[in-house]
Amino acid sequence: MAATQNLNDIDGQGYILDRNYLAACRLNLQHYLWREALGFTIDPLIPVSENADIADVACGTGLWLLDAARLLPNAKLRGFDLDLSQAPHSNWLPSTITLEKWNIFEDIDPHWEGQFDLVHIRLLVLVLSGETRQPFVNRLFKLLKPDMHVRKVNLAIASPALDQLYELCNSFGRHEWTLQIPELLAEAGFEQARLTEVGDAPxxxxxxxxxxxxxxxxxxxxxxxxxxxxxxxxxxxxxxxAHPESVNGATLCIPRVVVVARKPL
Structure with a gap:
C-alpha cells in the first residue's frame, strides 16, 4: 500500500474527528455499544469505594460519567477534555459531576496531583502518537492517589471493501502499540497491569x-x-x-483492548 494510501499520515494531527451533533451521536452510540460489549461501566475487579474520587480523561459527551454516577451516587466525578462542547451543560449534570478543560499534551494542574482513586481513559488511539504516549501515561500516574487504579480502553469478513477498510484502519500495524500499554504503564511506575481483548458478540x-x-x-x-x-x-x-456487504452478513470487527493497572503505595 502506498504511503499516501494509509492512515499513518494523520498521526500526530490531534483530534481530527468532528465535534458537531452527528459526532456526538456517534460517540453516544459507541458508549452504549461498548458498555454492552464489556458488560460493565467500572471493571468489577477494581475496588472502588462508594465515596471515591474518579476522573474521566477525554470525557467527550459525558455518558461514562453519568453511568458511573448512577453506580456510585456518593462518588465525586470529574471529567477532563480539551473541548467540552459535546458534554451536557453543567446545569444538567448531577451535583457530583464537574467538568474541566485539560489538554492531555500539557502537564496537569498541580492541584489535581494525587487526587483520584480511579482514572478512566478511552478512545485516544487516534490522538496519541509515538512520542506522546509515554508522557501522557506519566501524567495519568500523577493524577492517581497511591494504591489506586487506571483503566484504559482502546481499539485493538470475506468482502473486498470491508477487507480494504480493515487494512486501512490497521495501516502497517499502526495500532499494535495498544497491546504494549502494560509496558507503557510499567515504565511510568504502575504495577499489576492486566490486558484483556474484547471482541464483538455476533x-x-x-x-x-x-x-x-x-x-x-x-x-x-x-x-x-x-x-x-x-x-x-x-x-x-x-x-x-461496504454497506451492501454488511447487509449480506459481513462486518468490520475491531476488538477493544481493556487495561487495568495500579499505582503502588
Whole structure:
C-alpha cells in the first residue's frame, strides 16, 4: 500500500474527528455499544469505594460519567477534555459531576496531583502518537492517589471493501502499540497491569459495523480538511461499497483492548 494510501499520515494531527451533533451521536452510540460489549461501566475487579474520587480523561459527551454516577451516587466525578462542547451543560449534570478543560499534551494542574482513586481513559488511539504516549501515561500516574487504579480502553469478513477498510484502519500495524500499554504503564511506575481483548458478540456485530462506518466517514472528512483528498475520497468509496456487504452478513470487527493497572503505595 502506498504511503499516501494509509492512515499513518494523520498521526500526530490531534483530534481530527468532528465535534458537531452527528459526532456526538456517534460517540453516544459507541458508549452504549461498548458498555454492552464489556458488560460493565467500572471493571468489577477494581475496588472502588462508594465515596471515591474518579476522573474521566477525554470525557467527550459525558455518558461514562453519568453511568458511573448512577453506580456510585456518593462518588465525586470529574471529567477532563480539551473541548467540552459535546458534554451536557453543567446545569444538567448531577451535583457530583464537574467538568474541566485539560489538554492531555500539557502537564496537569498541580492541584489535581494525587487526587483520584480511579482514572478512566478511552478512545485516544487516534490522538496519541509515538512520542506522546509515554508522557501522557506519566501524567495519568500523577493524577492517581497511591494504591489506586487506571483503566484504559482502546481499539485493538470475506468482502473486498470491508477487507480494504480493515487494512486501512490497521495501516502497517499502526495500532499494535495498544497491546504494549502494560509496558507503557510499567515504565511510568504502575504495577499489576492486566490486558484483556474484547471482541464483538455476533448479535452486536452489525451495530458495531455501522458505528465503525460513521467513525471512518468522520476520519475521511478530517483527512480532507488536512489536504489528504486522495485518501479521503478512497475511504468514502470504500464506506459506500461496504454497506451492501454488511447487509449480506459481513462486518468490520475491531476488538477493544481493556487495561487495568495500579499505582503502588
Amino acid at each position: 448479535h452486536f456485530a452489525r451495530a458495531f459495523n455501522e458505528q465503525h462506518m460513521m467513525t471512518m466517514e468522520e476520519i475521511a472528512e478530517g483527512m480532507a480538511r488536512l489536504g489528504k483528498t486522495e485518501l479521503a475520497n478512497r475511504t468514502l468509496r470504500l464506506i459506500r461499497d
